[in-house]
Amino acid sequence: xxVHQFDGIIVGAGGAGLMAALQASKGAKIAVLSKxxxxxxxxxxxxxxxxxxxxxxxxxxxxxxxxDTVKGGDYLVDQEAAxxxxxxxxxxxxxxxxMGLPFSRTPEGKIAQxxxxxxxxxxxKAPVKxxxxxxxxxxxxxxxxxxxxxxxxxxTFFNEFHVVELLMSNxxxxxxxxxxxxxxxxxxxxxxAVMFATGGSGRMYKITSNALTLTGDGMATIYRAGLPLQDxxxxxxxxxxxYKMGILITxxxxxxxGILRNGKGERFMERYAPTLKDLAPRDMVSRAITMEIREGRxxxxxxxxxxDLTHLDAKVIHDxxxxxxxxxxxxxxxxxxxxxxxxxxxAHYAMGGIPTNSSAQVIKDEKATPVPGLYAAGxxxxxxxxxxxxxxxxxxxxxIVFGRRGGKGxxxxxxxxxxQPLPADPQVxxxxxxxxLFDGSGxxxxxxxxxxxxxxxxxxxxxxxxxxxxxxxxxxxxxxxxRYQSVKLQDRGKKFNMELLxxxxxxxxxxxxxxxVTGALARQESRGAHTRxxxxxxxxxxxxxxxxxxxxxxxVALRYKPVSITRFQPQERxx
Amino acid sequence: xxxxxxxxxxxxxxRDPQPHWENYEVELEPTDRVLDGIEAxxxxxxxxxxxxxxxxxxxxxxxxxxxNGKNRLACKVLVKSLKQxxxxxxxxxxxxLKDLIVDMEPFFAKYRAVTxxxxxxxxxxxxxxxxxxxxxxxxxxxxxxILCGACTTSCPSFWSDPDYVGPAAIxxxxxxxxxxxxxxxxxxxxxxxxxxGVWRCRTVFNCVEACPRGINxxxxxxxxxxxxxxxKV
Numbered sequence: 001x002x003v004h005q006f007d008g009i010i011v012g013a014g015g016a017g018l019m020a021a022l023q024a025s026k027g028a029k030i031a032v033l034s035k036x037x038x039x040x041x042x043x044x045x046x047x048x049x050x051x052x053x054x055x056x057x058x059x060x061x062x063x064x065x066x067x068d069t070v071k072g073g074d075y076l077v078d079q080e081a082a083x084x085x086x087x088x089x090x091x092x093x094x095x096x097x098x099m100g101l102p103f104s105r106t107p108e109g110k111i112a113q114x115x116x117x118x119x120x121x122x123x124x125k126a127p128v129k130x131x132x133x134x135x136x137x138x139x140x141x142x143x144x145x146x147x148x149x150x151x152x153x154x155x156t157f158f159n160e161f162h163v164v165e166l167l168m169s170n171x172x173x174x175x176x177x178x179x180x181x182x183x184x185x186x187x188x189x190x191x192x193a194v195m196f197a198t199g200g201s202g203r204m205y206k207i208t209s210n211a212l213t214l215t216g217d218g219m220a221t222i223y224r225a226g227l228p229l230q231d232x233x234x235x236x237x238x239x240x241x242x243y244k245m246g247i248l249i250t251x252x253x254x255x256x257x258g259i260l261r262n263g264k265g266e267r268f269m270e271r272y273a274p275t276l277k278d279l280a281p282r283d284m285v286s287r288a289i290t291m292e293i294r295e296g297r298x299x300x301x302x303x304x305x306x307x308d309l310t311h312l313d314a315k316v317i318h319d320x321x322x323x324x325x326x327x328x329x330x331x332x333x334x335x336x337x338x339x340x341x342x343x344x345x346x347a348h349y350a351m352g353g354i355p356t357n358s359s360a361q362v363i364k365d366e367k368a369t370p371v372p373g374l375y376a377a378g379x380x381x382x383x384x385x386x387x388x389x390x391x392x393x394x395x396x397x398x399x400i401v402f403g404r405r406g407g408k409g410x411x412x413x414x415x416x417x418x419x420q421p422l423p424a425d426p427q428v429x430x431x432x433x434x435x436x437l438f439d440g441s442g443x444x445x446x447x448x449x450x451x452x453x454x455x456x457x458x459x460x461x462x463x464x465x466x467x468x469x470x471x472x473x474x475x476x477x478x479x480x481x482x483r484y485q486s487v488k489l490q491d492r493g494k495k496f497n498m499e500l501l502x503x504x505x506x507x508x509x510x511x512x513x514x515x516x517v518t519g520a521l522a523r524q525e526s527r528g529a530h531t532r533x534x535x536x537x538x539x540x541x542x543x544x545x546x547x548x549x550x551x552x553x554x555x556v557a558l559r560y561k562p563v564s565i566t567r568f569q570p571q572e573r574x575x
Numbered sequence: 576x577x578x579x580x581x582x583x584x585x586x587x588x589x590r591d592p593q594p595h596w597e598n599y600e601v602e603l604e605p606t607d608r609v610l611d612g613i614e615a616x617x618x619x620x621x622x623x624x625x626x627x628x629x630x631x632x633x634x635x636x637x638x639x640x641x642x643n644g645k646n647r648l649a650c651k652v653l654v655k656s657l658k659q660x661x662x663x664x665x666x667x668x669x670x671x672l673k674d675l676i677v678d679m680e681p682f683f684a685k686y687r688a689v690t691x692x693x694x695x696x697x698x699x700x701x702x703x704x705x706x707x708x709x710x711x712x713x714x715x716x717x718x719x720x721i722l723c724g725a726c727t728t729s730c731p732s733f734w735s736d737p738d739y740v741g742p743a744a745i746x747x748x749x750x751x752x753x754x755x756x757x758x759x760x761x762x763x764x765x766x767x768x769x770x771x772g773v774w775r776c777r778t779v780f781n782c783v784e785a786c787p788r789g790i791n792x793x794x795x796x797x798x799x800x801x802x803x804x805x806x807k808v
Contacts, residue, residue, distance in 0.1 A: 037679065040627075040635040054702075097703040100693030100756065102711060102718050109705030128775050134718075139635060141718065148692035182672065211629040212614075244606070247632045329634060330651055331606070355773070426682045447618025490622030496673040499622040 002185065003422075006156075007414035008193040009176055011163045011218060012051020014041035015139070015377030015396065016403035017197035018146040020360075021155045022161070023407030024195075028414045030157060031189065033178055033214065035162040035501070038147050042199050042211045043399065045140025047323065048252035050096075050400070051119060051393035051531075052089035056110040057129040062086040062263050063241045064121055065130060067568055069394060072118040072281045073351075073387020074528035074538065076231070076546070081383040083566065084525040088401045093132050093255025096400065103134050104320075114320075115255045118281035118391040118575070119271055121511035127279050129395045136250050136323045161187065165430050166225045167192065167423060174420040177430045183493025188426045192417040193410045195375035196222065196362075197403060202510045205347035205462070205515070206454040209241055209248035213505075217249060218380040220356045220508035223515065225366055227371065228548040228563070230382040231352035232512065233519035234392055236529045237463050239285035241346025242331055249324050249343060251392040253309060254278045255543025256320055261306045261340065262297040262322035264560055268305075273575040280575045281566065283389040283529040286345040290463045299342060306340035333540065335535060345463055349390055351381040351529065353550065354518075355442045355561070360406025366548060366561040373417060377406040384546065437480040445503045450482050452476075453509060461517050466533045470521040477514050484510060515549045518556040523547065540570050576602040577632050580660035587623070587673050594671070596745055597621075603654055607660060610649040613675075626675040636723030638807055639666055640675050646725040646785040666728035668737065670723050685740050689766055691721040694759025704756050714753040715744040717746045726782035726792050732775045739775040740766070742782040742792045749795040752808050753791055760808055768803045776800075 006029050010017050013034035034041070053060040065086040089349075104112040121395045134141040135320045139570060144517060150157075157395050158178070165177035173194040175465050180185050198218030202210025225229060239260070241248040260278055261269045272288040273280035280288075293303050309317055314337045316323055321336075345438040354376040355363050360383075362374040378399040385398055460473040491499040525539035526532050531532040546561040578600050579753055586594035601615040617624040626649070627637040640649055641664040643657055644800040654661065669677035720743065727733050727741035748767055751757045767773050773796055782792035802808045 036627075036629055036637070038633075040629045040637045042630065042635070044721070045630050045632070045634045094701075094703055098695070098699040100754070102714070102754070103703070105706055105708045107708065109707045109710075110705050131750075137634075137717075137719070138720070143708045144718075151687055152692040211635065212631055213629045246633075323634075330633070331608075331653070348673065363714075445622070451618075493587060493623065495587065495589055496625040497675050498617070498625050 002187045004031065004170065004187060004189050004385050006189065006191045008195065008410050009033060009189050009528035010195045010197060010543050011176060012196060012199060012378070013038035013141050013157065013195035014378060014382070015146060015399035017195070018150055019400055019403030020195055020197060020377060020407030020410065022146065022149055022153060024411040025153060025155050026411060028411050030156065031158055033161045033163055033176070033189070033230055035160060035181065035217070037159050038157065039143060039164065041143060042214055044143040045138045045211070045248065046142070046396055047136040047248060047250035048255065048395035049114060049133035049138050049393045050093060050114060050142070051116065051130045052093040052132055052397065054090060054093065054111060054113060054257060056106055057113045058121070060130055061119065061187060062090060064123060064128065065119070067123050068119050069385060069391055070387070070568045071573055072391040073125070073389055074573055075544065076384065076387030076527060077567060078079055078384045078564040079566040080564045081385050084358050085385045085397055085401050089397045091403060092400045096142065099145050102143050102491050103132055108149050114252060115279060116392040117251050117254070117279045117285070118188065118276070119393070127276060131252065131255065134521035134543040136252055136321045139396060142400070151204035160422055162501055162504065164221065166221050167176060167426050168225060169420045169423055173374040174422060174425070177427050179501070180470035181496055184497055185439055186427050186430060188422065190422050192421070193373040193375065194420050195377065195406055195410055197376070197378045198379050198380045199305045200350045200379040200557040201509065201512050202347045202350070204453065205382035205511045207241060207246040207297065207344065208347040209238055209246050210347065216386060216508050216512045217505065218376070220511045222362070223511060223551050224264045224357050227362065227549060227552050228355060228559070229515055230355035230548055231350060231384060231519070231548050232350070232515045232549060233523055233547060234388050234529050235347060235516065236282055236349040236351060237286040238282055238348035239289055239345055240307050240343040242327065243313065243344050246346035247331060248348070249307060249327070250321070250347065251282070253321055253324060256313050256316055259308045260285070261308050261518045262292045262296060263299045263301065266298070269443055281391060282390055284575065286463050287531060289345055296566065304344045306344045307343045308340045309336045310338060310340060313347055329429055349395060349546065350379055351382070351384070351386040351388065351390055354381055356381045358383060358405070359409045360402050361409065366559055372394045373413065375406045375410050377402040388530060393453070437489050437500060438492065440486060440488040441552070442484040444483050444488070446487060446499065446506050449480055449487070450506050450509065453480055453513060457513055461520060464531050464533050467521065467522050470517055473517045474514070474521070477510065477517065481510055515556055519547045519558065520550055544570065576604060579654050580743050581601045581612055581616060582662045583590065583624070584664040585674055598660065605655040607654050608650050609652045609654060609657070610638055612654055612661065613649055613663065625673045634721060636721035638727040639723040640664065641666060646729040648723060648725070649785045649786050667725055668728045668734050679724060682727060682743065684742040686747055688752070689738065689744045690759055690763050691747045693751060693754065693757050696758040702735040706755055712753070714750050716790050717750040719790055720746045720750070721788060724786060725785040725787060729781040729785035731779055731781065732777055736769045736771070736775060740771050742796065744778070745773055745796050745799055746790060746792055749799055752799060752802060762768040764803055767799050773799050773803065
């Protein structure tokens with residue numbers, strides 16, 4: 001049994017994990033474990049920009065950014081965390097530039113900025129240019145730049161190590177168990193601290209912008225360890241996914257002047273959000289599209305609408321939106337300069353995740369008690385700066401600000417913390433999971449169960465939800481979980497057994513889907529991305545609170561945690 | 576849905592003495608990607624098939640392979656654009672670990688060798704460093720690189736000399752050499768001027784054709800050669 005000892009382990013090598021590694025490895029022995037090569041991480045696919053009130057194009061203030069974030073999140077945002085994020089966004093964007101990030105520039109040579117959904121000036125008066133961008137590949141540039149800095153700093157990586165178990169002793173984190181994908185060997189990592197920065201879980205849905213590898217591994221690993229997940233019922237559908245494929249078309253396409261049109265050619269967002277129109281927050285736009293389709297105003301009566309860029313200058317499209325032009329040409333055979341692009345809402349972002357405080361420490365209850373040595377940052381975490389609905393560009397702000405804070409905190413913590421002993425047989429649970437998959441007597445395949453899960457979740461726990469369908473989904477999930485017990489792997493080998501990894505990933509998706517649906521069923525209100533047709537109004541009296549979901553003997557048990565409200569009292573949310 | 580025929584070069588050192596071809600047929604939509612086909616084969620017909628893939632739309636750079644004889648990303652080629660049976664092989668020039676998975680470590684070692692980060696010799700300013708849109712444009716093309724390896728493994732100079740730093744690493748060097756903010760140009764030019772540096776390039780242009788990001792790799796290499804000749808960028 002291979003045992004490695006480090007001060008700290010960071011699981012995941014996207015923007016949050018790498019940013020944390022840069023901080024933590026300055027004074028401590030840190031290892032970054034990822035099931036991918038770091039540059040394959042999903043941060044790289046973020047397109048439109050990173051929000052920060054630099055004020056390079058027009059006056060802007062971090063307070064306005066904070067207000068937009070709180071209102072965008074339908075007041076479920078923890079305002080103490082949002083304040084930190086919007087303040088620190090400014091210095092962290094400068095830090096990224098100092099690291100070499102090739103931002104697009106203004107004529108004076110400053111970082112260029114553009115409008116984005118829900119970002120406004122003077123507390124909602126009009127759109128503001130706040131998204132700092134590098135063409136439409138901002139995430140790619142962030143990932144490359146932060147990885148370059150890790151190379152410079154000599155950060156230790158274990159690439160293609162799939163973490164499947166969190167180890168705890170005396171109530172504190174003390175390491176992880178990982179499968180070395182190349183060999184199939186199990187490795188135990190023994191450490192004083194562990195950070196999860198493993199990204200999202202969009203693959204629980206059929207139409208998603210998320211990578212095939214975004215299966216919520218970190219969230220599910222925490223949940224299996226008996227710790228809670230927060231606000232998982234809030235899942236964002238991005239309005240503009242390429243029809244049938246779900247590939248993201250950045251909101252920057254609308255930031256640059258793009259318009260949504262229904263089957264009658266109408267600019268329907270004028271009816272739903274008179275002030276911000278096509279730049280309303282994503283939850284509202286996705287609901288509007290779904291409503292247009294339901295009422296027969298999809299294109300040709302079908303389940304999609306059009307994103308119209310044809311009135312824009314061809315130069316704007318080619319210079320500022322080159323990648324999405326390439327996607328549309330490659331996958332749809334369409335030139336967006338000349339033709340409208342068929343789009344539909346696509347599962348995009350988990351607002352919920354592993355609950356943390358604003359120092360990225362994982363918390364375990366409604367009193368926000370931290371778990372010693374355990375951290376989480378990025379999409380897998382729930383700080384909560386996104387509340388019930390994340391604003392565009394704020395995911396990149398989140399990973400950079402809280403990745404950095406978590407990395408600093410972890411680096412400090414390991415200086416004085418003691419190394420807790422490992423559990424007696426740290427790999428016992430993982431070995432049992434693997435043995436069952438290899439030696440099972442069943443005939444079920446991972447792919448068949450996953451396909452059914454994704455289709456049913458899309459249908460019953462998507463943009464609109466209703467009690468009967470959610471209850472039906474729980475029954476379906478019980479059936480899928482039971483089928484999972486009969487999975488038998490075809491691949492009996494150890495080297496690069498991708499089928500084994502996908503079986504682990506499927507188990508994670510099943511667990512997270514159950515948490516999502518259970519939380520959605522209990523939340524009898526509509527708030528942000530969680531829309532209940534049977535409870536169409538927000539209900540602050542009953543539900544201005546965070547959901548905490550615990551794994552109690554394989555069943556989901558819900559508890560609730562208060563929301564931090566400092567500067568902005570809840571108001572009706574109109575745009 | 577239509578049946579699509581695939582022919583995949585398989586190899587698993589735990590099982591196979593030699594690489595061998597396997598034939599498959601799967602039902603696919605004409606709008607499906609080659610990656611959708613491979614995933615369908617893996618999921619429905621043969622769970623032992625191994626490949627790397629993640630984002631599935633040409634950004635993460637995981638799934639470069641040889642498709643009908645050319646280096647492509649499996650997620651950026653539509654099935655309907657290809658002659659059948661669609662042949663799939665691992666990238667050439669790196670050790671095959673299993674099926675379509677090759678050992679990328681030597682590739683990343685070369686990446687690390689070109690000082691792939693901004694070299695700063697002066698203190699950082701309070702706000703951003705200024706860079707004009709024209710200065711930014713100078714290295715825009717090479718910032719697109721996703722490190723997929725398609726260019727390097729299509730290069731005959733690399734096939735005949737595995738120590739050649741290769742087009743991908745030169746693209747990375749170019750990205751910093753032509754960045755007005757970078758202060759590490761001398762060191763980087765030295766690496767590029769090494770016998771395993773840019774001079775191994777014979778301007779075959781395979782890399783340009785192979786690049787899924789449309790980077791004009793050969794032009795970038797040419798610009799680095801000129802910079803060495805002039806002793807400055």
